Amino acid sequence: MPSLHDATRGRLLFGGDYNPEQWPEEVWADDVRLMKEAGVNSVTVGVFSWARIEPRPGAREFGWLDRLMDLLHAHGVGVVLATPTSSPPPWMGALHPETLPRAEDGTVVSYGSRQHFCPSSPVYRRYAAALTEDLAARYADHPALTVWHINNEYCTHCWCDETAAHFRRWLTARHTTTDALNEAWGTAFWSQRYDTWSQVLPPRKAQYMRNPAQVLDFKRFTSDALLECFTAERDIVARHSPHIPVTTNFMPMWAGQDGWAWAEQEDVVSVDVYPDSRDPQGGQYNAMLADMTRSQAGGPWMLMEQAAGGVNWRPVNQPKPAGLNRLWSLQSVARGADAVCYFQWRQSRQGAEKFHSAMLPHAGEGGRTFGEVKRIGAELARIGGKVAGTHSTADVAVLHDWDAWWASAQEGRPSTLVDYPDLVRAWHRALWENGTATDFARPESGLDGYRVVVVPQLYLLRDAAVDNLIAYVRGGGTLVCGFFTGVADEDDRVRPGGMDSRLRELFGIRRVHEWWPLDAGTTVECEGLRGTLWSEELEPDGSAETVSAYRGGELDGLPAVLRKGSAWYVSTLPEPEALRGLLGRVTREAGVRPVLEGLPEGVEAVRRGGLLFLLHHGSSTVTVELPEGGWRDLLTGTAAGGRVELGRFGVAVLEDGPA
């Protein structure tokens, strides 16, 4: 099986999306000149080129792409070649309106933007396969080709009649009979029993809340329908070039695709990452996405898109301050990225994203942004040989699951204020601020390698996952579990007692009387901490220690945090400082140490392979005392002595060696 290694070959990839079809060919020469200047060794080509290659049904215009591939190869730039299937040309929507998605209310999503295809449309799939076939045949052996990039940010949803038929086929495969479907969906409620498959529809616009199990299955189906689109194209390119790894770029923490299931189908896991430069926790968010993507990849991964400056889809879009692009780029490398790429190489003059930043901005090669890009390119080249392909380890795993997310994000829940990604981020943040190296894992993954497993929230927990968690604790592992976990089974059926009975036994909970979500802007006092978002009326069974009890309010004196041996249950979301303290205590007791002790505020330390990355997210200048031994800073090429000084957004990449 090909892997990212086949593309990196001992280097870090550096570059970005390159859309030369937007520019006259005379600009291309300027592009390759500036790519060389910036140290660009990889560009992603063809993402939105369908109308260029197939300007009318069945036509093929590859000449420009031939010239481009040759030009890039001649200048030593490798090509991540995309199938352009995410944005069909206008002729498809005009000729085959049934390929256009329909919204929940049945209205048509027109062409004129991007991603306007129904993933269940046979016509769309046929055209996409045909084009992929020809593209793969033509470039399979081109020397510039390094990675196949299928489609782009799969994210379309559709509720049309073709989707309905496809959904029914998917449901038949899953549930076999309408009786089983009715049982799984609980259609006895509200008289929703389906008598024949033909009656089953996607969850369309309705009077009131829709069936949550139907909605959950539709989310699963949509992820799978898109995955079929991916694997169909992947199989075509793999047949033509079995030696070339295949990827598609995820959106970060994106609800539309089950990232675990998709990653299994990719040779290379890649992701698009757009933290907000004004977010004080932007660095943590970047770290979290890196940890998650590395965990999906099981090793080095590809940062397929980030912004050199600002984006253009936030209400207010600010550029990155000087140094932030470099900081976050090197942070991604520290956390496993073997490729640092951008959307896009040259900023567009036209179209919907002309105010999205690029490596080469409107300000041109003299602009501040391009200056920083060149510095990053040079530094990646300097450290690439020591970094590329190396792995990192962690003693802590955070469990994350799309089913649990999907099931928890529905109508009719106890609280609309509880947001699954926010919870994952809050728990990861506590670990990150403690300097604890962290992986992500699936609820059913083998967890033996971890000293501590953290569950921010898994509202839905399959039986096998319950088994897994219990076995993990019995095997000596430490489990810390956030509120409203283990409530539902695979079909979003509430487990008797409102929480799985074995889990209750694990944590020493006799009974969950009631969930008490908190109103917006309110908190709940507990011993030693203040809780947010949620609280629970728990009746302990006497076997657990109450680590913290609620104080005042309706739950006065009841346990907020319970601990039974190495199993912890946290029935609220502690404020950041308190959650950090709690996880600090738990990990310390479990023998987990931070990557480096005694770091100044704002400094992150990461080990990858034999290297130690120091990343400073603050503005002041700080001094970091290094561990015993001799250290050399690969970025400066100088010996570090016993300490390193880091200015605003400063980075050091240290190698243990002769001082």
Next chain:
Amino acid sequence: MPSLHDATRGRLLFGGDYNPEQWPEEVWADDVRLMKEAGVNSVTVGVFSWARIEPRPGAREFGWLDRLMDLLHAHGVGVVLATPTSSPPPWMGALHPETLPRAEDGTVVSYGSRQHFCPSSPVYRRYAAALTEDLAARYADHPALTVWHINNEYCTHCWCDETAAHFRRWLTARHTTTDALNEAWGTAFWSQRYDTWSQVLPPRKAQYMRNPAQVLDFKRFTSDALLECFTAERDIVARHSPHIPVTTNFMPMWAGQDGWAWAEQEDVVSVDVYPDSRDPQGGQYNAMLADMTRSQAGGPWMLMEQAAGGVNWRPVNQPKPAGLNRLWSLQSVARGADAVCYFQWRQSRQGAEKFHSAMLPHAGEGGRTFGEVKRIGAELARIGGKVAGTHSTADVAVLHDWDAWWASAQEGRPSTLVDYPDLVRAWHRALWENGTATDFARPESGLDGYRVVVVPQLYLLRDAAVDNLIAYVRGGGTLVCGFFTGVADEDDRVRPGGMDSRLRELFGIRRVHEWWPLDAGTTVECEGLRGTLWSEELEPDGSAETVSAYRGGELDGLPAVLRKGSAWYVSTLPEPEALRGLLGRVTREAGVRPVLEGLPEGVEAVRRGGLLFLLHHGSSTVTVELPEGGWRDLLTGTAAGGRVELGRFGVAVLEDGPA
């Protein structure tokens, strides 16, 4: 005519919606055991059972229901049997898409939730009637049957073409000719004149504001169209079992049905009541809904649904604190309920409402919620014989009218901040806090029995209602009238001068120069009070006393509150304390006394039959001094002495008798 008495027979009913189709039959035995334990003597069955009874067009599966009815009867539990017509099975929407409602913009409302039927659809009506016929024939003489429950929370709206045709028939009956329609709707404005009936449509999606008289008639029509659905089914069940009373459950203060008109068609008036447990005025809201429902029923009524704990449709859903369920349940009884029921008996594990609380929650029979339910059941059994069927009296009536509400809730009004239900609630609250027993009445009702009549706001006032109010005052009654009343006639046509001239004469107003609605968050100073929401530039005619004048602002010195004899006009909404003071003065002068004088803060006293209910809405422990005489507390069965002590949410039900 059958009545609620035929179902209660000297008891208070206690129970809830029971949806056994969601559970395997082995659970049923557990259900009846726990019902007995909780004192449940009535359950509502079949509300959402259409797909279970008629799994495909024309099929009938009654076996399970036969077994259930027998089981319940064997255990002494009466059945409120529902026609399951509020949620057609999927086969109906699939086979007859024209039965599905269409939204204002023409998009289809699909099945997959509930209440997805067009009330004007002949196909829907035909299926509903056929099923009702068979259901009624089968169970008319079943000994468990106590009440027929038609459909559920009628609330669908539809703008489809069949609705349009039905609307035209309704309009033809109302207006006879298109000329009269054009006159009533004022279609000379904006060139909306209809030349033929066939041009008339429901008020669909439009560029700008729609014709308000058309919208008003469409609201009337929709209420009537739903009422036709009700009466059609009612007539069927009544034919089969003339001795069994019939009801349908209202939503509280619900705009979709004219509650007065509907109540006339019911043997039993029932309502679903869901105050927010976090609302400091939740107790008053519960009292208001009880007063309104009792007034609609003309006596005892049925609390068809409430929540034992939290609901699941608010943004944040909290349970009820210990004791609140009991307090509000007994408050409903105090104010005329002869049935205290819940949605639902056993909390669902699946479906859209699995996080809606139930009498028997996920926590099971050991849960706190079920404990309180059992206590309530026992107490209702204890007091039932003394309470059931008894009446109460009031000296004050609040006027309420759906036409006025509908007409005032439209686009293009002086202020979108004025909300009709909020006004009704504000005025009722002042009376409630004063301890004044209060009924509701229609603007045209006989009012002679009341010392004081309160009009929070009747923007639209029919001629007969104007006559009625004037006759009432001439007959010695005291009338207190809120702002923006009497502005429009039955067709939402502004009366000359902006307020009916006879009303102006009644209050001593020569001219209404301008309405001055207040901006959000602003108030207006008046002598002795602060006004909110609204003010008016009034020119008095010299015959009235200015009770309070505006101070400062554009209306400085103009009258805010006018009084001419026993007719009061209040041109703003006084802040709660001031409105309470104003109504205290008015009622006192009219000889109205509170139920009990000198009550501690938070304690409500209600008389029903010969009993005195004391209900404590606060948290502190308070002592209530009782009137002369000997009192016995029916809940404890002990003599009360001269005083009663009430803790948080405490209740006493006192009978005058030997101490």
Next chain:
Amino acid sequence: MPSLHDATRGRLLFGGDYNPEQWPEEVWADDVRLMKEAGVNSVTVGVFSWARIEPRPGAREFGWLDRLMDLLHAHGVGVVLATPTSSPPPWMGALHPETLPRAEDGTVVSYGSRQHFCPSSPVYRRYAAALTEDLAARYADHPALTVWHINNEYCTHCWCDETAAHFRRWLTARHTTTDALNEAWGTAFWSQRYDTWSQVLPPRKAQYMRNPAQVLDFKRFTSDALLECFTAERDIVARHSPHIPVTTNFMPMWAGQDGWAWAEQEDVVSVDVYPDSRDPQGGQYNAMLADMTRSQAGGPWMLMEQAAGGVNWRPVNQPKPAGLNRLWSLQSVARGADAVCYFQWRQSRQGAEKFHSAMLPHAGEGGRTFGEVKRIGAELARIGGKVAGTHSTADVAVLHDWDAWWASAQEGRPSTLVDYPDLVRAWHRALWENGTATDFARPESGLDGYRVVVVPQLYLLRDAAVDNLIAYVRGGGTLVCGFFTGVADEDDRVRPGGMDSRLRELFGIRRVHEWWPLDAGTTVECEGLRGTLWSEELEPDGSAETVSAYRGGELDGLPAVLRKGSAWYVSTLPEPEALRGLLGRVTREAGVRPVLEGLPEGVEAVRRGGLLFLLHHGSSTVTVELPEGGWRDLLTGTAAGGRVELGRFGVAVLEDGPA
């Protein structure tokens, strides 16, 4: 060419929309009596009379209008006669559903409100033309007729298939070939290339951001499509009565019509003006709309609609306090209006606007509002002979352009907080508060007559406009230019470097590194001012003076305001006081003086013809010292001495003459 002068003939017109079709004819006699009393000499008739004149297809009922025209003429009231084509009768939508607009998502906009026509519909246009033909033939020579009023507030948008076909014809005329279209729209981005014209659609509902050049062209097209509707009717009435001027009423600062292009097609420019009476800057807004309309008209203009009191479309609608109607009416006259009219004469009792105020309100002729109307009528009659037809001059022009507005208001921009009309208003406000007489002009207009030209923002700047601005500065003019100007060319294509290179040279800017829009609620410190909304990372080329530099933050020390000779560039939006100061300095240096020096706070001075208007927008009583010379107040008919005292909302209209 006829002009407004043909209608005014030395008087100021005073009156309003008159909709007698809403009233029985016996009311008409009362109307003309009260019109005489109020000094009304002009009414607008027929705006919404289509269904009255053509109650069914092809019918003609003119009798009522004959009688009305005769009646008005007999009472000396001139008629602005409208073609009633803005609101087709219901029969048209019922018989020809394709005349109804479709929204972006394809749903139908029904009749039942107003303006429910697709401007591209041939059927609609055919009916409109036929009716206009007959109307014009019948009344062309009626002695009451003074002005033709075509349609009303053109504002419909449509995305239907007929619109699509029309849009394609318009695009073909503009771009000639699909290649040119693809080039202009930048369809190489996101694979949007059009292979044939038939594929091109209006920008309908899409997954994500739509092509901005397509959206821009669609806005241009919609303005032009509506303009075709206008000119078609204009040509008909002009053929019948070449001596009668033609107008259509603009909505103020309305995005839907390119006011400059439309004004060229009108004999009379008229506008509907609805400042919020609670807006502290309402007077400035009224002034700005007057300045803009006067500039479009090139002289006297017609205030076609304003409100005598409140409107009914704001969330909270308050009346005008006493005197405000008079103040704003005379302010409009001071700034060039030769007609002061209202929507509407008599307040409706029915329909969607019955709570919109009128000259003759619900309160009737005894109401406060009508009292003020009579006073205004009398005063306009008094000053009319001296005012009507006169012109005014200004040394400052503000540039305004619909293309720039349209292009800047799209998705995917740096900041959604930047609102073009707000910017224009902020800059005009600074000039207004400085007492600087101001015109508006187009970017390509001859600017030689102005000492100072102000550009609040012209994001899109055509090449000719760049030429024009540069020539203007070279010719000695002073140019002050707000941020984010000159960024895009005519097709919304970003100019190389992010700002036109010649403009950069003009202002002394070497490079625009980045735009830094500000977050909501934040500001940026600069030397001598505080900036809002926006900042820019500019690299000066050394040829300009830094008037103010950023202080602190990411841009510390970089220029905020640059000046190179008489060319100023302001890269943020200074707070109001600071912008006022900056423009005060610039205009002073350019030799521009305020209309009057040393005015008390809140007093506005305007010169028109030989008259000096003093308008007091405040509540206190103030004294204005008059310039040397003798002054007579035309409103009081008395000599003014050396000073004038003005109370709340006070006005003086002064003529230089014997004291």
